[in-house]
Ligand code: SF4
């Protein structure tokens with residue numbers, strides 16, 4: 196079994212940094228390869244070319260290595276054809292229907308849903324105005340997304356249900372399709388909710404930080420009592436519905452306290468989730484449980500172990516629903532030179548309980564991400580300034596990084612609040628997935644095709 200080694204590119208000052216912004220060399224069980232950063236093409240290298248490029252890059256002579264790569268026909272000239280969009284129509288919003296929560300998670304980015312303000316529910320007229328803004332700006336035939344977030348959205352079940360039904364009828368009246376999603380701690384679910392998910396085909400993301408005691412330690416009720424038993428019971432009910440029309444995903448926020456990823460993945464697969472995703476905690480308002488460099492190294496190691504289980508599953512003809520690897524393989528395959536890491540502040544915005552429009556759910560109540568309000572609409576000047584300042588070409592040190600079109604500068608919120616502490620982890624994971632991609636292309640092309648088509 197070949198495990199592509201994590202990328203540790205340490206310069207003579209002891210700083211980690213990519214060796215070239217134009218070409219990335221990597222090895223896998225299928226051979227030695229170069230990623231041409233501008234085109235996204237992956238070239239298999241004859242040993243002589245690989246050795247020359249590797250030796251030159253190791254000497255820190257990126258310019259010379261890039262000239263050689265140009266001569267070998269494996270890098271394309273850079274074309275700076277990226278215009279910053281002045282404004283982008285909003286196609287997805289999240290409603291913080293409840294800016295409060297029944298749990299007391301130790302690291303909560305939303306400060307138990309209050310986002311540093313007062314706890315409260317979103318009044319129905321705010322939800323209605325937000326939906327009106329979304330639907331009225333769309334053209335017939337388009338597809339929109341309405342997401343419910345919190346705090347815990349089910350604390351305000353009434354607005355959640357009413358908003359869903361209102362959005363369905365308004366969208367239908369204009370010939371627009373609309374999809375629904377919700378991020379939930381899954382402690383408050385009832386049959387009425389399950390009927391709603393079934394009727395409208397929701398995508399549910401359940402926040403789960405591990406199994407049993409691990410989850411209990413990180414995601415207790417406010418009383419301190421653990422919540423895992425309740426969550427597991429509710430997930431069983433969610434997954435037991437026959438001819439289920441909704442998806443149930445598990446999202447694990449990884450902190451230094453729950454780094455046993457393979458064990459967690461096995462347990463969550465046994466629970467029957469449709470997909471599992473791990474995401475590191477990089478910025479908590481309290482600073483508690485944030486990952487440091489050593490934790491991120493360990494995370495990469497653990498994630499690669501999960502990747503190896505995924506690969507083992509493929510050998511047995513199964514595609515494990517491990518989102519981190521599936522979405523990365525898809526991104527490598529459809530290489531797009533993305534200029535933003537996500538739709539935040541562009542096609543996607545978050546709505547606070549009092550009707551503020553923010554760049555995304557994490558910026559709720561944060562002046563840095565304020566974009567207008569649901570009654571007067573998006574402030575186009577603010578949006579335009581955001582799109583200009585958050586564009587990949589403005590992000591440092593991304594211009595020097597070979598991973599920039601796959602990573603696109605990483606989460607805006609985390610970059611603004613904490614900087615970019617996770618670059619080695621991001622590149623290490625991309626490096627592993629590049630290796631996996633080339634191996635599957637050679638040895639299991641049909642499996643790769645199925646992965647690329649899965650969601
Ligand atoms: S944020 Fe992403 S693109 Fe920017 S330097 Fe880090 S890994 Fe590279």
Ligand code: SF4
Nearest residue numbers: 537539555606607608
């Ligand atoms: S800014 Fe960060 S938290 Fe917000 S949508 Fe983008 S990736 Fe997600």
